[in-house]
Amino acid sequence: MVEAFTIGNGMRITWRRSSRARRMTLRVPRDGGPVVLTLPAHVALSDGAAFAESKSRWLLQAAERRPAPSIVRHGAVLPVGGAMLTLTPAATRTAQDDGDALLLPASRPAGAVVQAFLKHMAMQQLRAACDRHAAALGRPYRAIVLRDTRSRWGSCTSDGRLMFSWRLAMAPPVVLDYVAAHEVAHLRHMDHSPRFWAAVAALMPDYARHRDWLKRHGSDLMAWQFRDPAGD
Template sequence: MGQTILAGDPPITVTLKRSARARRLVLRVSRHDGRVTLTLPDHVSERKAMDFARTREGWLREALSALPPTEAVGPGTRLPVLGQALVLAPARVRAPRREGDVLVVPEGRPAAATAAWLKALARDRLAEASDRHAARLGRPYSALRLRDTRSRWGSCSSEGILMYSWRLVMAPEAVLDYVAAHEVAHLARMDHSPAFWEVVARLCPDHARHRRWLREHGGSLHRFAFAD
């Protein structure tokens, strides 16, 4: 529907989203990027919705202040890569390269070059994990796509297309592998039934621990802003 501003210091941008399935007003703050979304049933006006948001302003500001601060990626940033911290060091190089615990990046565009390097690494690792799990399951997938998703770490369509957040490459490698196992398991079961979790457990026996890591620490992977 669009965005509107909740006045104050600082003002809060609220994204209005109308839903035919909604039965009441629902106000949410994304723990990944701090986006404020207000979902409206069809019969509720925008004016009434914003009146509701104003009554929750105290809660909104408290929730926003509890979010981890955004960190602009640049020289000296300690960036997690497959669970290990690498320090960004700009230099006169044409492409990023890892040297021990240092990631050497082009000095003219360190953030954009780092993001491109991470996406390429994410595609390699997620493709390897997806291929391995799909072969074990005996269920091939049709395509693999990367996005910078906020609401989910991965998905599997009915056509067998696997989608992953490229930011998984900043999580421990075992966590990335679990997400690949989870989505590949949907090639056999397109639900979250006990039978589905049995498939996940065959592919990734320690899946509960990795799910817990994502719940507790996954939001921190979205705090990094890649813009030069």
Template sequence: MAPDTPVSTHILPGDPPVVVRLRRSARAKRFSLRVSRADGRVSLSLPQWACEAEALAFLRDREDWVRRHLRDAPDRKLARIGALVPVCGTPRPVAPGPGRAARFDGGVIHVPPGPREGPRIKALLTALARERLSTSVARHAQTLGRVPGRLTLRDPRSRWGSCSARGDLMFSWRLIMAPPEILDYVAAHEVAHLAEMNHSAAFWSVCHTLCPETDRHRQWLRSHGAELLAWRFDTATNE
């Protein structure tokens, strides 16, 4: 199957104008619009056989939907000195600090001033996330009598975690910004897949056994997950 192929960039006129990326997809059977929760990027997928003019007509018919989602999206925030970056659900001030790496001390994130403040804060949060997730995974796996595989941290945009057929677990490092019980729920969810590699009633039974507040924590992620994705940790520029 051929990979997805970029087609073009279209500007949806208005106030403000909206940039829409059109992409042909070998998997697409119909037109599909998406507004990214992470960066507000608008994309329109279309089947390989589709006419671009029809895709643009589809886009114009759904302009109100696109603009509503853009208005409702949380503002993008920069992780920099002076910001309040959430750690375990609590906003923590970012202040200048010595050395070459960011550190968390006394409820404050200390980071060396400069263009790499964002990446250094990200590295700190990733290390904290690995520590917390490793502990949660080990506890839940012991409860099930299962042995998890390798644990990796990434920055996905459409999921908070995953479990491979080999039992390897992947998590979003951004979970460290959520309240501790949310991080623990996601760990429990993925560990539950070690017993049930599906989302059947049996899976949810295991998940609720590991985390009785599963439903409430899932709702929190639906309501607040976009706020975690809105944080940017890239290198500062002079722009």
């Protein structure tokens, strides 16, 4: 059961505790989901509710800035590897890139087919990129895991496990490659110190412009919904 409460402006706030959190934080998900309040272990829920109430105006403004959700359905134009492809029903058993179109089995829900296609594409590209960057860095990784995360594009654990959002398959390949380089660099530096960014630059000298692309356009990728409320 999700723990939640409502503040004075009518906005629903879900909350969670984190032993690692040092302060209260509010996050407005880019996919249109409820606001998330993170509380340190020692902070009372009443204090968290008061904090959320004090930020009610900012929360409304942040929610209004979110991009409108885009539904993955036949006829939609979806970014795939940075290219805009029209999702087109066709006599095919699997999704196929046909230049300006992504051909999809006509009898199956578009969302599920496209999601599986993007996951497969992301895993192939990320594995190749991580292999290349890890070899250049001289630090092997243990595993790659794909998830549909909302707050980060990738992460690296202290034991060398790399996690990525499969939505990176929608971005240009160089942007996906930057995120791979970023997380692989964490195999050497588990922080964002100058030494870490130097390691990223060694792997990808022009990383800054790809990072900026993700900052500008990442919310658009997050806005895509792969379940059509109205059905395919």
